[in-house]
Amino acid sequence: MRVKTPIPQAKGIDNTLTLIKEGFHFIPSRRNELESDMFETRLLGQKAICMAGEEAAAMFYDNEYFKREGAAPKPLKQTLLGEGGIHGRDGEDHHQLKRMFLSMMTPERLEDMKRIAVEEFDKKVTEWERKDAVILLREMEEIMGRAGMRWAGLPVKESEAKERAAELSQMVDSFGGSLSRYQDGKHARQSHEKWLEKIIKDIRSGKYNPPANTAAYIVANHREPNGKLLDLHTAAVELNNSYRPLVATAYFIVFGALAMYEHPETVGKLREDKDDYSHMFSQEIRRYYPFAPAMAAKAKKNFTWNGYKFKKDQLVVLDLFGTNRHPDNWIDADQFIPERFANWSGSPFAFVPQGGGDHYMGHRCAGEWMTVMVMQAFFRYMTHNLSYHVPEQNLAYDMRRMPTMPQSGFVISDVRKLRSFPDNILLHRETLTAVKA
Ligand code: HEM
Numbered sequence: 040m041r042v043k044t045p046i047p048q049a050k051g052i053d054n055t056l057t058l059i060k061e062g063f064h065f066i067p068s069r070r071n072e073l074e075s076d077m078f079e080t081r082l083l084g085q086k087a088i089c090m091a092g093e094e095a096a097a098m099f100y101d102n103e104y105f106k107r108e109g110a111a112p113k114p115l116k117q118t119l120l121g122e123g124g125i126h127g128r129d130g131e132d133h134h135q136l137k138r139m140f141l142s143m144m145t146p147e148r149l150e151d152m153k154r155i156a157v158e159e160f161d162k163k164v165t166e167w168e169r170k171d172a173v174i175l176l177r178e179m180e181e182i183m184g185r186a187g188m189r190w191a192g193l194p195v196k197e198s199e200a201k202e203r204a205a206e207l208s209q210m211v212d213s214f215g216g217s218l219s220r221y222q223d224g225k226h227a228r229q230s231h232e233k234w235l236e237k238i239i240k241d242i243r244s245g246k247y248n249p250p251a252n253t254a255a256y257i258v259a260n261h262r263e264p265n266g267k268l269l270d271l272h273t274a275a276v277e278l279n280n281s282y283r284p285l286v287a288t289a290y291f292i293v294f295g296a297l298a299m300y301e302h303p304e305t306v307g308k309l310r311e312d313k314d315d316y317s318h319m320f321s322q323e324i325r326r327y328y329p330f331a332p333a334m335a336a337k338a339k340k341n342f343t344w345n346g347y348k349f350k351k352d353q354l355v356v357l358d359l360f361g362t363n364r365h366p367d368n369w370i371d372a373d374q375f376i377p378e379r380f381a382n383w384s385g386s387p388f389a390f391v392p393q394g395g396g397d398h399y400m401g402h403r404c405a406g407e408w409m410t411v412m413v414m415q416a417f418f419r420y421m422t423h424n425l426s427y428h429v430p431e432q433n434l435a436y437d438m439r440r441m442p443t444m445p446q447s448g449f450v451i452s453d454v455r456k457l458r459s460f461p462d463n464i465l466l467h468r469e470t471l472t473a474v475k476a
Pocket of ligand 1: 125126127137140280281282283284285286287288289291330331334392393394395401402403404405406407409410
């Protein structure tokens with residue numbers, strides 16, 4: 040980690056609008072310009088420290104020094120994250136909820152998710168065969184939304200599934216500073232939470248009985264340390280947190296399709312899957328392509344680190360995207376090389392597409408194993424069971440937009456299903472050792 044002392048200051052009185060304008064480049068370009076992986080700026084009217092790299096991530100995820108209470112901006116809570124949920128909690132208040140989330144991620148339930156997602160994918164492919172062309176991102180969002188709701192044990196009627204899945208996509212697409220996407224995301228969240236509150240009430244009253252290992256049952260019956268059930272709104276937020284983020288995986292699947300198109304040698308390797316290539320490919324997709332730009336926390340107390348005096352409650356922003364491409368940890372960091380994961384050290388702080396540190400003790404994503412499993416299964420499906428054509432289109436992705444995706448959404452045409460049922464995708468040697476991220 041390269042740190043200049045005294046810690047340099049970025050130009051500008053308040054850089055909130057510049058961050059919105061520059062997106063994924065905002066922190067990396069200032070780190071470059073100021074020749075320091077730590078710099079000071081102002082965001083949302085507050086003094087903030089931006090930092091990147093393995094050591095910075097290790098510090099950021101140390102519960103001794105940083106907390107989440109009050110760190111996430113309100114618009115993010117109104118759209119993507121929800122208010123009062125796990126993302127903004129600290130200490131035992133956070134741990135008890137994190138245990139609840141991780142109790143949903145048993146090997147059996149992860150296998151369930153893979154099976155359900157592949158079934159939803161396979162059903163869609165049957166529809167695609169009858170169409171001239173489809174936009175893969177839109178289709179994947181719907182597949183993931185439907186799969187997530189089924190897996191969570193929600194009573195979704197076919198007549199409302201598409202609309203509910205669209206609400207999830209709007210929540211996921213809401214961050215990044217666009218007013219119209221913020222408004223869509225906020226309305227989508229309000230409508231979705233209302234629906235979930237009704238379901239939770241029905242579970243608590245015994246009117247609806249999902250299986251005991253589903254997210255719906257687990258969240259509805261979760262008791263906080265004071266012995267009380269979660270209040271209805273928080274329960275809706277947390278139930279949503281247990282499957283909504285799966286929709287984000289749609290972006291990684293589309294970036295995977297883009298990588299296969301731009302690096303055609305990867306297709307044969309995925310088909311062969313020697314040395315678990317599909318796992319290395321999925322990891323490299325998560326490292327190389329942009330999705331979550333950064334995370335915010337606040338200093339828990341006054342302390343000095345790397346010559347900088349952090350003040351209690353000061354805002355700190357960790358550059359996730361920049362850490363995944365930090366030259367200290369990644370050779371040719373700006374190149375797409377799946378094989379780099381064959382000998383990767385496994386540092387929990389150098390590779391942080393879904394947060395860093397320990398899944399139980401910190402805020403690292405509860406759905407990371409699930410994400411990787413679904414990605415691997417889908418890439419295998421795409422290379423074994425599917426044939427398609429990629430017509431001419433604009434595949435560039437705009438690093439100023441958060442989240443970003445190929446401009447066309449990745450159109451595919453002439454889709455053909457090569458096998459009748461995707462058993463070959465499910466029966467994989469990894470089946471019972473799934474919890475590997
Ligand atoms: C492309 C897929 C995904 C991405 C990029 C992603 C990214 C992230 C990130 C960046 C965080 C915050 C880390 C932090 O606070 O420092 C997070 C937290 C979380 N994610 Fe994911 N996630 C994904 C998929 C999932 C899935 C599939 C689930 C569940 C089914 C999930 C559930 C959660 C939960 C519950 C948290 C809160 C953890 C906590 O605060 O302790 N995520 N995720």
